[in-house]
Amino acid sequence: MKIAILGGTGEQGFGLALRFAKNHEVIIGSRKKERAEDAAEKVKSILKERGIDANVRGLENKDAAKEGDIVILSLPYEYTLSTIKDLKEHLDGKIVVSIGVPLATAIGDKPTRPLPPPQGSVAEMVQEKLKNSKVVSAFQNVCCRALEDLDNPVDCDILVCGDDEEAKKVVMELAEEIEGVRAIDCGELEMSRIIEQITPLLIKLNIKYKLKGTGIRITGF
Amino acid sequence: MKIAILGGTGEQGFGLALRFAKNHEVIIGSRKKERAEDAAEKVKSILKERGIDANVRGLENKDAAKEGDIVILSLPYEYTLSTIKDLKEHLDGKIVVSIGVPLATAIGDKPTRPLPPPQGSVAEMVQEKLKNSKVVSAFQNVCCRALEDLDNPVDCDILVCGDDEEAKKVVMELAEEIEGVRAIDCGELEMSRIIEQITPLLIKLNIKYKLKGTGIRITGF
Numbered sequence: 092m093k094i095a096i097l098g099g100t101g102e103q104g105f106g107l108a109l110r111f112a113k114n115h116e117v118i119i120g121s122r123k124k125e126r127a128e129d130a131a132e133k134v135k136s137i138l139k140e141r142g143i144d145a146n147v148r149g150l151e152n153k154d155a156a157k158e159g160d161i162v163i164l165s166l167p168y169e170y171t172l173s174t175i176k177d178l179k180e181h182l183d184g185k186i187v188v189s190i191g192v193p194l195a196t197a198i199g200d201k202p203t204r205p206l207p208p209p210q211g212s213v214a215e216m217v218q219e220k221l222k223n224s225k226v227v228s229a230f231q232n233v234c235c236r237a238l239e240d241l242d243n244p245v246d247c248d249i250l251v252c253g254d255d256e257e258a259k260k261v262v263m264e265l266a267e268e269i270e271g272v273r274a275i276d277c278g279e280l281e282m283s284r285i286i287e288q289i290t291p292l293l294i295k296l297n298i299k300y301k302l303k304g305t306g307i308r309i310t311g312f
Numbered sequence: 313m314k315i316a317i318l319g320g321t322g323e324q325g326f327g328l329a330l331r332f333a334k335n336h337e338v339i340i341g342s343r344k345k346e347r348a349e350d351a352a353e354k355v356k357s358i359l360k361e362r363g364i365d366a367n368v369r370g371l372e373n374k375d376a377a378k379e380g381d382i383v384i385l386s387l388p389y390e391y392t393l394s395t396i397k398d399l400k401e402h403l404d405g406k407i408v409v410s411i412g413v414p415l416a417t418a419i420g421d422k423p424t425r426p427l428p429p430p431q432g433s434v435a436e437m438v439q440e441k442l443k444n445s446k447v448v449s450a451f452q453n454v455c456c457r458a459l460e461d462l463d464n465p466v467d468c469d470i471l472v473c474g475d476d477e478e479a480k481k482v483v484m485e486l487a488e489e490i491e492g493v494r495a496i497d498c499g500e501l502e503m504s505r506i507i508e509q510i511t512p513l514l515i516k517l518n519i520k521y522k523l524k525g526t527g528i529r530i531t532g533f
């Protein structure tokens with residue numbers, strides 16, 4: 092599976108690239124090709140140290156979107172719409188994974204406060220713009236530092252939601268390739284309104300207790 | 313400590329009464345005194361079977377509010393303001409615990425959808441009305457069935473927030489008297505906006521997977 096990660100030079104996208112490049116061809120996208128290439132080289136060298144010969148490339152976001160079978164949007168909230176607005180034709184029919192979180196930092200306020208878009212969630216905002224894509228929401232609550240720490244399993248459930256059952260299943264299977272992760276189907280895309288808001292709470296706890304990266308587990312299953 | 317639980321005949325309040333009556337004097341409040349007395353008798357008889365001679369009484373909400381050192385509001389979202397509006401003088405200076413969740417059932421919609429009040433959260437709505445009380449938000453995410461199951465520890469973190477540090481500490485200690493519970497200080501009262509919204513997600517999972525009661529744990533501590 093060819094996985095494109097737009098904004099893959101950012102922390103969250105980079106962590107996912109590291110985890111997914113073990114089993115998949117990964118294309119890191121960025122506004123600038125050189126930055127994407129640098130990040131791709133970094134992924135390759137980290138995995139090489141672990142004896143893995145990863146297939147990772149860096150491209151401009153647009154070209155990455157064209158190439159990917161699955162396209163992960165690892166974009167700052169405030170640049171999400173402007174980044175995807177010209178990519179619609181390249182994303183039609185594809186699984187698009189929204190990992191964005193509506194942090195109030197978009198308007199200069201704290202990262203511990205959510206600022207949901209008029210659509211209710213980043214995932215629904217993306218779906219509104221990309222009408223013909225299968226938008227799946229996932230990976231908001233997993234800490235980038237946990238993703239980058241390849242020596243340890245990730246102690247976090249990945250809450251997944253979306254309106255296309257098949258697409259959701261593909262993303263859940265992908266998530267569970269990450270050691271330690273349990274993917275939980277949380278239903279329709281609108282559940283992302285709640286899932287996305289858990290992240291500013293985790294950021295609050297990280298700051299308050301000087302923790303490297305909190306996550307969540309659902310109990311009672 | 314005298315703990316009054318307004319609306320203590322409801323599932324969540326009843327579960328808390330059961331757990332707290334082991335160590336504290338508990339006053340169950342209800343709109344009707346007889347219903348409160350019935351619930352108090354039930355708590356006493358359940359604990360008696362376990363060899364505990366509990367000090368539990370039932371009173372009308374107003375009288376319960378007068379008597380309690382700590383007052384827990386276990387009220388349906390849509391009746392919260394109308395219930396507390398005449399109780400202000402009895403709650404001045406006291407710790408008031410908001411356990412309410414803004415479910416969209418208040419307007420006939422689903423329990424899997426949050427419908428936050430204009431103040432942002434139920435806890436802030438309560439604090440706005442009870443200006444001189446020390447409002448602490450807690451116990452939203454713990455399942456009533458888990459609370460009622462005295463034979464097993466509760467597998468859930470209790471996320472606590474509030475603007476009065478001392479009051480928050482008292483509630484956290486109270487929460488941790490429940491076997492299995494870890495209380496986590498999540499900061500200011502406004503964090504309740506996020507904490508309260510986690511409950512409709514848990515309700516969604518309970519319904520979708522036919523589970524008795526999901527909860528959450530924060531990882532990475």
